[in-house]
Amino acid sequence: MPLHRFFVPKDLYTPADKSALAEAITEVYAILPKFYVVVLFIELDSTNFYLAGKSSDRMVRINVEHLARNFDHSDSARKRQFMARYEAALAPFTEARGIDWEVQIVDCDRELWNINGMAPPEGNSEEEQIWRKENRAVPPEEIKAMKAAGKY
Structure with missing residues (x-):
């Protein structure tokens, strides 16, 4: 499964935003069974979300674990193409709203899934x-x- 953890300031996104974002992320993985895609929103109040040592309410940290498929680590072009598709799915919920964000993707061992x-x-x-x-x-x-x- 691709597991997506969105660490977000509390109330940054509405329930409708979360649903739309989860749908957009799921579409990035069109070749996979849809139920493989898991998106979690972990809301943190401003006293628990810091950026550069300062409390932040306009930053999203996204951690993704890939299990169903892994990248060929020598294929930089394919990895960057995936990141471009992923960023396009995020853009209406981040860049378009003036929100800062960071994405990290980790490939995991499929045999341990x-x-x-x-x-x-x-x-x-x-x-x-x-x-x-x-x-x-x-x-x-x-x-x-x-x-x-x-x-x-």
């Missing part, structure tokens, strides 16, 4: 496509039954 106790299917596999279409983690025995019933 389970969903509902299962190792997710390999990327771009038939099983992952079923998970994508069903928008949920589908146990192998259920996939087998779906195939036998002609659903897939």
